[in-house]
Every structure is written in C-alpha cells, then in structure tokens.
Amino acid sequence: MTDVDITSKTMDGMGPHGTKVGLLRVLGPAHVWALGVGIVLVGEYMGWNFAVGKGGAYAALIACWFAGILYTCVAMIDSEVTSTVASAGGQYTQAKHIVGPLMAFNVGLYLVFAYTMLEAANAITAGYLFSVVATMSGHEAALDQRPFIILVIMFLAWLNYRGVLATLTFNLVITAIAFVAILVLFLATSGVVGGGIMEHAALFEGHEMPYGWIGVLAAMHFGLWYYLGIEGTTQAAEEVRSPARALPFGTLAGIMTLLIAATLTWYVCSGALPWEFLGDGVNGSVAPLFDTARLSGSNALIWLLGIGTLFATLASANGCINDASRAWFAMGRDKYLPGWFGAVHPKYRTPYRAIVFLVPIALIFALGAPLDQVITFSILSGLLGYTFMPLNIIMFRKKWPLNSIKRGYEHPFHPLPAITLLTLCAVTFFAVFLGYGTQLVAMIGFYIVVSLWFHFWRYRFVNRGAQFTMPWPKPQGY
Amino acid sequence: MAHYDPPKQGKASQLIDVVVLVVLTVGALFVPLWLGMAGAAKSVATPVENPTWEALGQTPAQAAKYEALGYDPASAHDLILARFDYSFSFGALLTMIAVILLYYFLILRFSEVEYREVISEKFGDK
Numbered sequence: 001m002t003d004v005d006i007t008s009k010t011m012d013g014m015g016p017h018g019t020k021v022g023l024l025r026v027l028g029p030a031h032v033w034a035l036g037v038g039i040v041l042v043g044e045y046m047g048w049n050f051a052v053g054k055g056g057a058y059a060a061l062i063a064c065w066f067a068g069i070l071y072t073c074v075a076m077i078d079s080e081v082t083s084t085v086a087s088a089g090g091q092y093t094q095a096k097h098i099v100g101p102l103m104a105f106n107v108g109l110y111l112v113f114a115y116t117m118l119e120a121a122n123a124i125t126a127g128y129l130f131s132v133v134a135t136m137s138g139h140e141a142a143l144d145q146r147p148f149i150i151l152v153i154m155f156l157a158w159l160n161y162r163g164v165l166a167t168l169t170f171n172l173v174i175t176a177i178a179f180v181a182i183l184v185l186f187l188a189t190s191g192v193v194g195g196g197i198m199e200h201a202a203l204f205e206g207h208e209m210p211y212g213w214i215g216v217l218a219a220m221h222f223g224l225w226y227y228l229g230i231e232g233t234t235q236a237a238e239e240v241r242s243p244a245r246a247l248p249f250g251t252l253a254g255i256m257t258l259l260i261a262a263t264l265t266w267y268v269c270s271g272a273l274p275w276e277f278l279g280d281g282v283n284g285s286v287a288p289l290f291d292t293a294r295l296s297g298s299n300a301l302i303w304l305l306g307i308g309t310l311f312a313t314l315a316s317a318n319g320c321i322n323d324a325s326r327a328w329f330a331m332g333r334d335k336y337l338p339g340w341f342g343a344v345h346p347k348y349r350t351p352y353r354a355i356v357f358l359v360p361i362a363l364i365f366a367l368g369a370p371l372d373q374v375i376t377f378s379i380l381s382g383l384l385g386y387t388f389m390p391l392n393i394i395m396f397r398k399k400w401p402l403n404s405i406k407r408g409y410e411h412p413f414h415p416l417p418a419i420t421l422l423t424l425c426a427v428t429f430f431a432v433f434l435g436y437g438t439q440l441v442a443m444i445g446f447y448i449v450v451s452l453w454f455h456f457w458r459y460r461f462v463n464r465g466a467q468f469t470m471p472w473p474k475p476q477g478y
Numbered sequence: 479m480a481h482y483d484p485p486k487q488g489k490a491s492q493l494i495d496v497v498v499l500v501v502l503t504v505g506a507l508f509v510p511l512w513l514g515m516a517g518a519a520k521s522v523a524t525p526v527e528n529p530t531w532e533a534l535g536q537t538p539a540q541a542a543k544y545e546a547l548g549y550d551p552a553s554a555h556d557l558i559l560a561r562f563d564y565s566f567s568f569g570a571l572l573t574m575i576a577v578i579l580l581y582y583f584l585i586l587r588f589s590e591v592e593y594r595e596v597i598s599e600k601f602g603d604k
C-alpha cells in the first residue's frame with residue numbers, strides 16, 4: 001500500500017512522486033465551478049452556432065439537449081471516479097490506474113489537444129472582437145487581429161505561470177460577469193422585461209428543418225460545443241482543499257449552470273438572427289450573443305455582451321491553459337513525456353515548463369487555421385475522451401466494486417449512464433463524419449501513430465509499478 | 479515480476495521525442511488543410527443571378543433582419559444559399575467505423591498488456 005494523503009498540504013499527493021514542492025491546495029468548490037463553467041461558457045458565446053449551420057435552428061436545440069444528456073452522463077461518471085482518484089491530470093490519472101498506460105497516454109493527449117485547440121479558438125474570437133470594436137469605434141482599415149491573438153495567449157500564460165489561486169479567482173469573477181450578461185440579454189430581449197425582439201415563428205418560416213432529420217444528427221457535432229470542457233474540473237484535483245466534496249459539487253453545479261445558459265442562448269439568438277447567418281460562424285455570426293445585442297438597438301447591451309464575450313473567451317482560454325498544462329505536467333512527471341516537463345516552479349508552485357511549452361502550440365493553431373477546423377479538432381479530442389469514460393467506469397466498478405474502496409461520490413443507475421454516453425458518442429462520431437469525415441480519419445490516424453510510438457518506444461522510459469500511486473487494494477481479476 | 483529499471487533518457491533523446499510529437503500534432507491538422515481535404519464542404523449548388531430577397535427564399539421579416547445586419551441580397555447570396563452535402567457512400571462510412579474500432583482495439587489490447595505488468599510489479603503475482 002502506498003502512503004498517500006490526498007488532502008496533504010505539504011505533499012503533492014502522488015505517492016512515490018511526492019515532493020515537498022507539490023501543487024498548492026488552496027481551491028474551494030466555487031473555484032471548481034469557475035474552472036468548469038469558465039472553460040465552457042465561451043461555448044455559448046461562439047462556436048455552438050455551427051450546429052445551426054449543420055441542421056437548422058430546431059436541430060441545434062435538439063442537439064443542445066441531447067448533448068446536455070451526454071454531458072450529464074460525463075459529469076456523473078467523472079464525479080464518481082474523480083472523487084476517488086483525486087490527482088492532477090484528471091482523466092489521464094484515472095486511465096492510468098483503471099485501464100492501462102497506453103490508454104492513459106491517449107487520454108492525456110485528448111485533454112491537452114482539446115484544451116489547447118479550445119484556447120486557440122478563444123484567442124481567434126478575442127481577436128475578432130477587437131476588430132469589430134475597432135470598426136464600431138470608427139477605425140476604417142481592417143484591423144490586424146494577430147497581435148491581439150498573441151497578446152491574449154501570452155498574457156494568460158503569464159497569469160497561469162504566476163499561480164493557480166490568482167488565476168482561478170480571476171476566472172471566477174469574469175465567468176460570473178459573462179454568465180450574468182447572458183441572463184440580462186435574455187431578460188431584455190425576450191419580452192420578460194420591456195419590449196422583446198424575438199421573432200422565432202417569422203424567422204423559422206420555411207426553414208424549420210433545412211436538412212431534414214439527418215441535419216439533426218449532423219448538428220450533434222457542434223452541439224458538444226455548448227458544454228465541451230466541463231470535465232476539466234478534475235484537473236484541479238490536487239489543488240482543492242477537499243477533493244471528495246468539492247469536485248462532485250463543483251462539476252454537477254457546473255453542468256446545471258450550462259444547461260440553463262445553453263437553452264437561453266439558443267432562445268435569444270435563434271429568435272433574433274436568421275439561421276443561415278447564425279449558422280455560419282466564419283463568414284456570418286462569429287459571436288452570436290454579441291450580434292443579437294447589436295440588433296437590440298441598445299448600446300448598453302452591445303457593451304455588456306461585448307465585454308461578456310471578451311470575458312468568456314479570456315476565462316475559457318485561462319482555464320484551458322490551466323488544464324492542458326496540468327495534463328502535460330502529469331505525463332512528464334510519469335515519464336510518458338520527457339521528464340523535464342514534470343517540474344513545479346520553486347516559488348509559484350505551478351507546472352511552469354508545461355505552461356510555457358504549450359504557448360507556441362496554441363499560437364500555431366490560433367494563427368494558422370480557420371475557426372471551424374480548430375473547433376472540430378477540439379471536439380474530436382473531447383469526443384474520444386468521452387468514449388473512454390464509459391469504458392473507464394465499467395472497468396472501475398468491475399475491478400474495484402462499490403464496497404472495496406471508499407468513494408467520495410457514487411453515481412446512481414450504473415450502467416445506464418455509461419450505455420447512454422457510449423450511444424451518444426457513436427451518434428456524434430457519425431455527426432462529425434457528415435461534413436468533416438477527413439478530419440475525423442486524420443485525427444484518429446494521428447492517435448494510432450502516436451500510440452504505436454508510445455508502446456514501442458516511449459514506454460521503455462516509464463517505471464512500471466510506480467505508476468500506480470493510489471492506496472487501493474489489488475484490482476479484482478489480476 | 480522482476481523489478482523493471484527504465485533506462486535514463488539523454489537530453490538529446492528527450493528533445494527528439496518532443497519534436498516528433500509536435501510534428502505529428504501539427505501535421506494531423508494542417509496536412510488535411512494543405513491537401514484541400516478538410517471538411518466544411520459547404521457550397522452553393524444553384525447560384526441565383528441578380529438575387530432578390532424573394533429569389534433567395536427570404537420572407538420580409540427575414541429580409542429585414544439581414545438588412546439590419548448590413549447585408550443586401552447580393553452580399554448575402556453565398557451566406558444564404560451555401561449548403562453542406564450530406565451524401566456519403568457506405569464504403570466511406572464502413573471505413574470510418576473500421577478505423578475507430580481498430581483504434582480502440584489497439585489501445586485497449588496494448589494497455590491491458592502494460593497494465594498487467596504494472597499490477598504484477600506493484601502487488602506481486604498471484
């Protein structure tokens with residue numbers, strides 16, 4: 001048995017890896033909520049509307065709710081496993097203890113790429129927003145967005161480098177403002193307070209289901225964007241004061257917040273913007289909530305939603321840097337990647353080398369690829385991760401039945417959430433195949449190649465037994 | 479199982495590993511883009527000459543929204559008429575399914591082999 005105390009304030013909770021210079025345990029449930037919702041809330045401000053383009057407005061609403069079911073299953077499963085495997089790296093560390101090293105390596109890469117691409121998408125949106133504000137304030141020539149994209153990524157990386165508490169406290173504040181902005185827009189434009197501008201019936205007329213039912217299936221692809229990243233709450237596992245309580249509470253509160261925000265967002269945007277404009281996030285509506293505010297005729301709303309969009313992109317990019325760097329750091333610490341990445345800053349206690357290394361990767365994608373392609377790659381990495389989760393929980397319950405180890409949270413109705421999640425993942429793979437099949441095959445081809453590289457080359461540098469750091473009994477069946 | 483002592487990796491070898499990963503990552507996104515095979519195959523199947531809002535299938539209410547957003551029928555033409563082509567061959571669908579299944583089979587199989595070594599070294603053999 002390994003001597004591990006996951007609530008220790010002086011050790012980093014990783015048993016044989018434990019050092020006196022571990023990650024700081026300073027976060028509470030509100031920070032976990034802010035980390036999860038902060039990463040995801042930008043999905044209401046941009047990107048989700050590609051679902052409208054793939055199937056029409058009704059298809060996007062159906063996708064929103066089915067994706068909500070998918071993520072509820074993710075949150076339920078994740079809460080049980082995370083409340084037991086409370087360690088930096090989140091699902092990566094779960095896979096390492098439950099499925100095996102190669103699966104863990106893949107899951108670590110899913111996390112890093114899903115978050116790094118999301119960070120790149122956020123920086124692109126922030127750059128776009130600066131250019132719109134410049135135009136609205138009288139700037140005549142087209143504004144070069146690249147310096148703003150670089151500035152956003154560099155500033156947030158610096159913030160992450162300096163410390164997790166300041167970073168996530170910053171996230172808590174700007175996420176709350178961005179969420180309130182959506183509520184205010186809904187109240188001001190839906191007719192609940194004063195005159196509304198919603199015209200759902202008139203805007204849907206003749207365009208209810210432009211692609212028929214196959215469009216509904218296709219819309220599931222970008223339906224994930226409403227919630228993608230909520231599973232990132234687990235990355236803070238080594239930095240929360242009470243993992244068994246704070247992680248399930250923060251994650252489940254986060255998914256409820258997002259279900260409300262996603263439905264309100266669909267309602268106000270589809271009632272104000274024509275579906276073809278709303279559904280084209282490259283040439284049409286890059287930031288749909290902001291565009292809805294522009295049509296409201298209220299300068300106060302335009303400013304509020306402009307600030308909300310900017311804050312949402314910053315909060316998301318901030319959380320993405322936090323999560324991607326933790327996953328990269330955890331893999332470096334285990335020698336799945338060069339051990340140089342597994343270092344903690346002696347003063348700020350952050351995984352500073354992982355943070356710095358991922359900056360140019362994010363910049364390459366933010367400066368060199370279109371928004372929908374970047375989002376698709378983020379979604380695909382996320383989707384592969386969600387497909388892993390049902391396998392993970394089924395193996396977890398089989399290898400360590402409920403009475404064999406103490407769980408902080410036990411999710412109900414097992415294995416129904418796992419089966420539902422697996423089914424919805426299969427539907428989403430098909431949805432991505434419709435229109436983005438090449439990227440799907442390219443991405444999986446990439447994971448096959450790196451898996452072979454890991455198994456036949458990289459794994460030789462990894463300690464075998466020392467990877468298993470949880471104080472659990474031997475798994476059943478081994 | 480006997481205790482496994484991994485070799486120490488030199489700095490140059492670590493650097494090469496990082497470069498390999500970065501090249502593969504960037505290639506996975508950019509190669510399809512450079513080869514023009516990236517999706518989002520939205521196109522205008524039947525262009526409309528001298529477009530009007532009616533010819534673009536827009537009601538007065540929808541046209542008013544476009545005008546409020548700063549569009550006229552000519553500038554909104556491609557935006558309104560571009561559509562995805564969801565036709566696909568079952569061969570392509572079966573290929574995608576086979577690739578996904580192969581991938582999961584591969585990682586689960588290799589993971590199991592590696593996992594048994596981990597458990598054996600950590601807890602000892604049965």
